[in-house]
Amino acid sequence: MSISTSGTTPRARAITAAYQRPQRESTIKKEPVSSYFGELTFDLAKMREKLPKESYQNLLATLETGKKLSKETADNIASAIKEWAVANGATHFCHWFQPMTGLTAEKHDSFVSIQYSNHSEVRVMERFSGSQLIQGEPDASSFPSGGMRTTFEARGYTVWDPSSPIFIVEEENTRTLCIPTVFFGYHGQALDNKTPLLRSVEALSSTGCEFLKLLGDVDVKRLQATLGCEQEYFLVDKNFVALRPDLVMSGRTLLGAQSPRGQQLDDHYFGAIPGRAKAFMEEAERELYRLGIPVKTRHNEVAPSQFEVAPIFEDANISADHNALTMEVLKRVAKRHGLVCLLHEKPFAEINGSGKHCNWSMSNDKGENLLDPGKTPHQNLRFLATLAVVMKAVHEHAPLLRVGIASAGNDHRLGANEAPPAVISVFMGDTLSGILDAIEQGQGNASVEEKVIELGVSKLPTFARDNTDRNRTSPFAFTGNKFEFRAVGSASNVSVPTCFLNTAVAAEFAKATERLKTLLDEKSSRDEAVLELVKQLVTETKAIRFDGDGYSQEWLEEAAKRGLPRYDTTADALPVLKDESLTRFFQDMNVLSPDEIKSRYQVALERYNMTIDIEAQTTIEMVTNQVAPAIEEQLKTYYEVEDDMHSKTLKATYAERIAELENTFDTLLKTTKTLNQELQTVRSMEEEAQMQAYCNKVLPLMLEVRTAADISERIVADNAWPLPKYREMLFAMNLS
Ligand code: ADP
Ligand code: MG
Numbered sequence: 001m002s003i004s005t006s007g008t009t010p011r012a013r014a015i016t017a018a019y020q021r022p023q024r025e026s027t028i029k030k031e032p033v034s035s036y037f038g039e040l041t042f043d044l045a046k047m048r049e050k051l052p053k054e055s056y057q058n059l060l061a062t063l064e065t066g067k068k069l070s071k072e073t074a075d076n077i078a079s080a081i082k083e084w085a086v087a088n089g090a091t092h093f094c095h096w097f098q099p100m101t102g103l104t105a106e107k108h109d110s111f112v113s114i115q116y117s118n119h120s121e122v123r124v125m126e127r128f129s130g131s132q133l134i135q136g137e138p139d140a141s142s143f144p145s146g147g148m149r150t151t152f153e154a155r156g157y158t159v160w161d162p163s164s165p166i167f168i169v170e171e172e173n174t175r176t177l178c179i180p181t182v183f184f185g186y187h188g189q190a191l192d193n194k195t196p197l198l199r200s201v202e203a204l205s206s207t208g209c210e211f212l213k214l215l216g217d218v219d220v221k222r223l224q225a226t227l228g229c230e231q232e233y234f235l236v237d238k239n240f241v242a243l244r245p246d247l248v249m250s251g252r253t254l255l256g257a258q259s260p261r262g263q264q265l266d267d268h269y270f271g272a273i274p275g276r277a278k279a280f281m282e283e284a285e286r287e288l289y290r291l292g293i294p295v296k297t298r299h300n301e302v303a304p305s306q307f308e309v310a311p312i313f314e315d316a317n318i319s320a321d322h323n324a325l326t327m328e329v330l331k332r333v334a335k336r337h338g339l340v341c342l343l344h345e346k347p348f349a350e351i352n353g354s355g356k357h358c359n360w361s362m363s364n365d366k367g368e369n370l371l372d373p374g375k376t377p378h379q380n381l382r383f384l385a386t387l388a389v390v391m392k393a394v395h396e397h398a399p400l401l402r403v404g405i406a407s408a409g410n411d412h413r414l415g416a417n418e419a420p421p422a423v424i425s426v427f428m429g430d431t432l433s434g435i436l437d438a439i440e441q442g443q444g445n446a447s448v449e450e451k452v453i454e455l456g457v458s459k460l461p462t463f464a465r466d467n468t469d470r471n472r473t474s475p476f477a478f479t480g481n482k483f484e485f486r487a488v489g490s491a492s493n494v495s496v497p498t499c500f501l502n503t504a505v506a507a508e509f510a511k512a513t514e515r516l517k518t519l520l521d522e523k524s525s526r527d528e529a530v531l532e533l534v535k536q537l538v539t540e541t542k543a544i545r546f547d548g549d550g551y552s553q554e555w556l557e558e559a560a561k562r563g564l565p566r567y568d569t570t571a572d573a574l575p576v577l578k579d580e581s582l583t584r585f586f587q588d589m590n591v592l593s594p595d596e597i598k599s600r601y602q603v604a605l606e607r608y609n610m611t612i613d614i615e616a617q618t619t620i621e622m623v624t625n626q627v628a629p630a631i632e633e634q635l636k637t638y639y640e641v642e643d644d645m646h647s648k649t650l651k652a653t654y655a656e657r658i659a660e661l662e663n664t665f666d667t668l669l670k671t672t673k674t675l676n677q678e679l680q681t682v683r684s685m686e687e688e689a690q691m692q693a694y695c696n697k698v699l700p701l702m703l704e705v706r707t708a709a710d711i712s713e714r715i716v717a718d719n720a721w722p723l724p725k726y727r728e729m730l731f732a733m734n735l736s
Pocket of ligand 2: 230308
């Protein structure tokens with residue numbers, strides 16, 4: 001018998017190491033946050049301080065009107081940035097961008113310029129020109145373009161986005177200046193997630209301002225989308241991850257039996273943060289502050305070893321950059337603490353997955369939040385009108401909002417009984433629902449002003465807070481003065497869902513403007529026309545309002561009755577992007593061209609297929625190389641023990657024990673073989689059929705394999721099981 005004794009297997013060593021790992025010594029600066037906030041960014045304040053006055057004014061003009069920077073200004077800005085970056089230890093710069101993979105990308109270039117004179121005298125200096133700042137040309141051919149570039153040319157360009165602050169990424173031994181950029185192809189087609197987001201904000205601002213002007217806000221110049229993303233994540237000791245091919249390859253466990261205790265005791269949520277996690281958070285937060293990212297809250301989440309960090313909201317474009325950066329910082333800092341930060345939507349089966357609640361609203365150029373009920377009847381009316389337009393947007397564009405959050409990872413949440421369901425609905429809360437119902441039924445002779453006061457809109461924010469518990473199950477909840485898009489996945493790039501939401505609302509602002517114009521002709525006063533519009537919109541969008549339990553079966557049935565679209569999986573949702581009316585819609589809104597939307601569909605499709613393929617392969621490998629050998633050892637022991645057995649009755653009982661594992665093993669081997677065969681079949685299909693087959697054939701087979709493997713995990717001797725178990729990965733943090 002060769003089952004290794006406890007304490008010497010890699011898994012046993014990982015457990016010991018995890019429990020004995022000393023907490024990393026605090027690197028926390030003793031100074032107040034205000035003294036180092038943003039020290040790694042070259043923000044507008046630094047621009048003002050370091051630039052010649054005229055260059056600074058030119059930059060402001062560019063930010064406000066999009067006017068092109070002159071070469072001289074660009075050179076001045078580049079030189080100021082270089083001085084600052086080099087003084088802070090940066091040796092390289094890079095154009096930082098967000099390709100359609102949903103990740104971030106960067107290509108580093110050195111500042112150093114080395115020149116040799118005729119007499120071989122070497123001149124070394126740091127250089128950074130305006131054109132290097134503004135435009136870059138990464139080797140783009142290896143970024144996914146959904147086939148778009150092959151039809152044109154394999155070149156892509158990155159162009160500086162001056163609205164998002166430049167920053168330095170500080171790693172153990174390197175400091176790199178990062179320039180936020182957009183990424184597009186030779187013919188100006190967007191190859192990234194930032195460009196469409198910026199275009200959607202443009203669209204929102206232009207149609208939104210038209211609408212607000214008609215409401216009476218005649219001097220409104222600009223609208224801004226605001227965004228604050230609550231980021232959930234898991235922390236797992238890195239030694240456990242190293243022993244799990246599934247976590248390394250796919251970021252989630254593909255096998256693994258439940259531990260008896262999961263989250264049922266509800267003791268993790270808002271519980272005391274374990275020391276090791278807190279040390280990690282403090283360091284991560286410090287890094288985030290230095291990057292000018294305004295993180296505000298931290299707490300445990302529902303599942304063991306699950307946590308959340310949330311920032312104060314910012315302009316949507318900056319907030320999206322900051323969220324991408326936050327994810328990078330979390331991963332980087334976790335390593336220093338001997339941890340791995342898992343951003344996957346469902347790292348562990350049967351316990352809660354991770355989301356990224358996107359808090360979203362709009363504000364005007366005076367900084368007023370349009371979804372804030374406000375104090376005056378006019379503000380209240382504006383609030384109701386804006387709210388109704390957003391409801392209309394969700395009602396009309398639910399499939400678009402659904403496809404914006406679709407990914408292989410998020411499928412594990414949206415389909416399951418834990419996260420907002422795959423049906424898009426809106427939570428309003430009792431108070432607001434009451435107000436909306438009253439508007440819908442609204443009659444009477446009172447003036448609009450009196451009616452609005454009577455409705456009690458201005459008291460809303462005080463009531464809305466009480467609803468946070470019930471809106472957990474809603475994909476899109478109104479929480480007092482903003483919407484919370486709760487169905488977004490933890491690993492996603494928020495630019496995509498935010499862009500889709502902005503575009504949907506922009507389109508409905510435009511339609512509402514036309515309707516309001518007609519109503520203004522019909523009604524005796526503007527306020528009456530506005531209230532009538534609100535009434536119509538509220539009536540038309542009733543179907544998407546739902547405050548009940550979004551997890552329940554009754555809701556799914558009710559939603560079907562109401563005719564709400566339902567896309568349970570990415571394979572169901574992605575084809576929405578091929579819809580001709582959607583293509584026209586994006587083109588009309590100037591957010592995505594037909595080519596761009598086609599390429600996005602293509603990239604998402606390929607990513608989905610590759611993700612499931614990798615997961616399936618990894619499952620097969622783990623079974624073949626790790627699980628099966630463990631079972632074989634166990635069976636060998638069984639057979640030896642059985643041979644030596646004297647008692648007949650014990651032998652009979654023991655035969656059951658053997659049969660149990662034999663049966664499980666048989667099932668495991670058969671299902672794994674079927675999975676393997678199916679995988680080969682699927683690979684020979686064309687891509688769209690592939691997507692359906694990965695979803696409907698491969699994933700269910702992976703689950704069958706998993707079930708058999710998990711049963712054997714419960715049977716095989718603990719010290720013979722090679723893979724770290726759920727109880728170890730999830731609870732080590734509490735003990736160390
Ligand atoms: P709640 O407890 O009701 O969820 P919080 O004030 O804790 O509200 O906010 C949660 C998140 O919503 C934070 O990131 C916050 O900055 C963000 N948020 C608040 N107001 C807005 C807004 N107007 N637009 C976008 N995000 C917002
Ligand atoms: Mg939360």
